Amino acid sequence: MKGRSRREGGFTLLELAISLMLLGIVSWAASLIASSSNALMSDDLRELTLDAAAERITNRLAEELRAASADTVLPVVLDESREVRFQKVTGFSGVEPQLGPATMIRFEPMAGEEMNGRDDDGDGLTDEGRIVYRIDGSDPEVLSENVRGVSFTATVNGISFRGEVSLPSSDGPSSRRAFSRRISFRN
Ligand SMILES: [Ca+2]
Numbered sequence: 001m002k003g004r005s006r007r008e009g010g011f012t013l014l015e016l017a018i019s020l021m022l023l024g025i026v027s028w029a030a031s032l033i034a035s036s037s038n039a040l041m042s043d044d045l046r047e048l049t050l051d052a053a054a055e056r057i058t059n060r061l062a063e064e065l066r067a068a069s070a071d072t073v074l075p076v077v078l079d080e081s082r083e084v085r086f087q088k089v090t091g092f093s094g095v096e097p098q099l100g101p102a103t104m105i106r107f108e109p110m111a112g113e114e115m116n117g118r119d120d121d122g123d124g125l126t127d128e129g130r131i132v133y134r135i136d137g138s139d140p141e142v143l144s145e146n147v148r149g150v151s152f153t154a155t156v157n158g159i160s161f162r163g164e165v166s167l168p169s170s171d172g173p174s175s176r177r178a179f180s181r182r183i184s185f186r187n
């Protein structure tokens with residue numbers, strides 16, 4: 001009876017220990033995926049990391065750009081541009097869209113790296129950079145590092161983007177994963 005009443009009261013110590021162990025395994029696996037610059041990764045892990053990074057950045061860019069108001073997108077001629085600026089539709093007042101603050105997504109080369117087809121900083125990646133996201137009045141957020149060739153192009157009712165995620169390899173050329181998507185504005 002004593003054991004039974006303890007069970008009803010919540011987790012037993014054994015159950016708690018198993019839960020903590022599972023949590024530990026999940027955290028460990030997540031940290032492997034999150035680390036993006038380990039040159040000693042196995043090939044399989046590197047490929048998985050590239051897949052995860054490409055998917056993550058694609059989904060994030062798509063989510064941000066879908067919310068943009070078409071009328072606010074700059075530059076006016078958005079054609080293979082490294083930078084796009086816009087305001088998001090945050091709601092409606094009647095039929096009038098309410099716009100959020102000026103928002104920018106930009107590809108910029110890493111410090112010490114120039115866009116010249118060479119690996120200027122000697123880290124095993126050529127022309128690598130990062131994607132920076134900034135809302136007016138807030139600190140910039142780095143959406144991804146180790147990317148290259150990121151560009152934005154206007155479509156009929158949306159924006160298409162593409163780029164590449166790359167990781168250095170200890171024994172040969174860097175591994176790369178292209179990403180691209182074409183989104184339509186939600187509003
Ligand atoms: Ca480099």
Ligand SMILES: [Ca+2]
Pocket residue numbers: 113114115116117118119120126127128
């Ligand atoms: Ca370069």
